[in-house]
Amino acid sequence: MKQSELTLIFLKAGMQTTVQDQGRAGLQHLGVPIGGALDKRSAELANYLVGNKQQTPVLEITMMGPEILFDTDALVAVTGAQFDIYIDNKIVKNEEAFHVKSGTIVRFGQLNYGCRAYMAVAGKWNAKKWKGSASPILQAAEATPDSIIKKGSKLKIESAHLNKNGTLDKNTSTPPLANKIRLKVKPGPEFENISRTAIAKFFGQGHLITQDANRMGYRLKTELTALEEKKEMISSGIIPGTVQLTSSGQPIILLNDAQTTGGYPRIVNITDKDLDQIAQLKPGDEIWFSLE
CATH class of the missing domain: 2.40.100.10 (Cyclophilin-like)
Structure with a gap:
């Protein structure tokens, strides 16, 4: 399995883009919220599409998406809310893994359905963790400084060119979105x-x-x-x-x-x-x- 260091450079942050994983179960008695991806199924399916383990972090993208420059080739998938997603000026499909070339910008355009999308990138994410999770605590942002995305943020991933799992079939895909x-x-x-x-x-x-x-x-x-x-x-x-x-x-x-x-x-x-x-x-x- 070939690996290389990938940096995601956020040219635009979007409305609320955060790094999320499965959160911090078992610490509520200490006053620590569970956190983690709000739509766990969509987050897990995004990781599935690129061959990652379920607990690998993803980007949670809310309402208005970011623009991200990839400095190395990568394998990417987006699930959950249905955005128009562009690689440079070419539109790609939701719920399918796609390859991104070095120097390419991935841009989230119009939101068509839903509220939150989940973007997985194949490889090991190097976002700082606190109490076993990279998910941010918005009231204490300093605990996970890499996880609240801002314009100019850089996120490093040991990119793995894994075999993608393809598209989702009717038994694994997310349910239709409705208002x-x-x-x-x-x-x-x-x-x-x-x-x-x-x-x-x-x-x-x-x-x-x-x-x-x-x-x-x-x-x-x-x-x-x-x-x-x-x-x-x-x-x-x-x-x-x-x-x-x-x-x-x-x-x-x-x-x-x-x-x-x-x-x-x-x-x-x-x-x-x-x-x-x-x-x-x-x-x-x-x-x-x-x-x-």
């Missing part, structure tokens, strides 16, 4: 404390995502009746996919970079198998909930 989805949930610890009127409204209508949407969580536009009885709550553990109900009655979906404890009622938890879909939603998209 209206239904998510399966399980009752949360405070589910029984919520008024039946609020519960009926929660499951009986769609919920629009507000502009307050990021890797920490999505605030929904709906306003529900709050608790049956207002009880003092101690701060309790939360996980990605927990839906809390604020004192004003607005649901918030907590995601990978959220705090590890919270004081709002935990109304439901989104099932693990449906979590990846949330990563592809953006403000204005609509969510419906169903009990599993």
Whole structure:
């Protein structure tokens, strides 16, 4: 297997481009968020296409993509959100591995569907890790200085010209992207404390995502009746996919970079198998909930 050092040089950073891997499981009791790729399936499929191991970092590209100069030949794949992707001025396909020649610029153009794309590059990524992960903690960026991409950032990879795995078949490809989805949930610890009127409204209508949407969580536009009885709550553990109900009655979906404890009622938890879909939603998209 031939290897050479590759440097990705970011001529433009995009809206929010970060290095992400599988995150930091097992440290929540210390107040450390799990982090990691929001759409884990798409990240894993990108690595699969270029022959990398699942835990190899990828670029998570949100809404508006970067422009990247490659100083060495490389094998690349992009999955998740559907962008127009160009090698210099030639468009390439999503969900297929493609070769990039030395001196080539890869550019992300128009976003057609979804919210977050994942770009894998074959080889060993040399981004600095903290507690076993290269995923950034946005509140403490100094822990992983290579992982929040800015204009002029340089990312080094021991590029491996592996045999690509080709395109994704119908059994491995990502599900179709949509701006209206239904998510399966399980009752949360405070589910029984919520008024039946609020519960009926929660499951009986769609919920629009507000502009307050990021890797920490999505605030929904709906306003529900709050608790049956207002009880003092101690701060309790939360996980990605927990839906809390604020004192004003607005649901918030907590995601990978959220705090590890919270004081709002935990109304439901989104099932693990449906979590990846949330990563592809953006403000204005609509969510419906169903009990599993």
